[in-house]
Amino acid sequence: MLKNLSHIGIAVSDLQYSIKIFQDFLNNAEYHLEKVESQKVNVAIFNLNNFSLELLEPTADDSPIKKFLENKGEGIHHISFEVEDIESELERLKINGFKLINEQPIKGADDKLIAFIHPKSTNGVLIELSQKLK
Numbered sequence: 001m002l003k004n005l006s007h008i009g010i011a012v013s014d015l016q017y018s019i020k021i022f023q024d025f026l027n028n029a030e031y032h033l034e035k036v037e038s039q040k041v042n043v044a045i046f047n048l049n050n051f052s053l054e055l056l057e058p059t060a061d062d063s064p065i066k067k068f069l070e071n072k073g074e075g076i077h078h079i080s081f082e083v084e085d086i087e088s089e090l091e092r093l094k095i096n097g098f099k100l101i102n103e104q105p106i107k108g109a110d111d112k113l114i115a116f117i118h119p120k121s122t123n124g125v126l127i128e129l130s131q132k133l134k
Contacts, residue, residue, distance in 0.1 A: 001089070006080040006112075006130045007045075007052035011068045015057035018074075019044050022053065034109045041065050043109045054109065078116070080128035086113050089129055093117060105131065 012018040022044075023029065031046045040063035044055040056077060058066035068077055083089045086105045094100055099118035108114030108130060117127040 001084055003082040003084060005051045006082040006128075007054050008076060009054045009056050009078040009080065009128070010075065011065050011072075011077040012055050012057050012074055013069055015042050015044055015055060018055045018057075022046060022055065026053075035059065036107075036109045038106045038108070039064060045110055052110070078126040078128045080114070080130050083129050083131050086115060086129050086131040090115055097121070105129075 010018075019031065023031070026046060026048070029046050029048065031044045034043045034045065035041075036043055039056075040058060040060040042057045042059055046053040046055075056065045058069065060066065065077065090100060090103065090105070094103075098121040100115065101118050102115035105113035105115045108128075111133045112130040113133060114128050114130045117129070119126045
């Protein structure tokens with residue numbers, strides 16, 4: 001079952017430059033940095049009241065974010081929803097005809113398991129499911 005909006009992922013070319021922009025915009029909100037090997041990205045996470053903003057910078061030429069930046073430029077990459085049981089939710093979506101990018105969850109940022117739903121199934125929006133690791 002979908003619980004809440006978890007975060008919005010924003011693809012950026014220069015993480016340090018983008019951190020400055022969002023710090024100014026969010027009135028010096030605190031953030032933390034992570035490297036997510038499975039997605040080949042460096043991430044700056046701004047935890048706000050009800051959700052987070054993740055700035056995503058590619059670390060390799062074969063990073064999904066690198067490909068996104070080349071095709072679409074900087075901007076919103078995905079919307080993430082928190083779920084209680086990611087495996088059950090993936091099965092439910094698959095049964096209902098949604099195309100899954102990840103059939104099984106993988107390790108993501110911020111101590112979460114993640115899986116992506118193909119944008120062809122969701123009106124062109126890349127949706128991520130995330131479950132906090134216990």
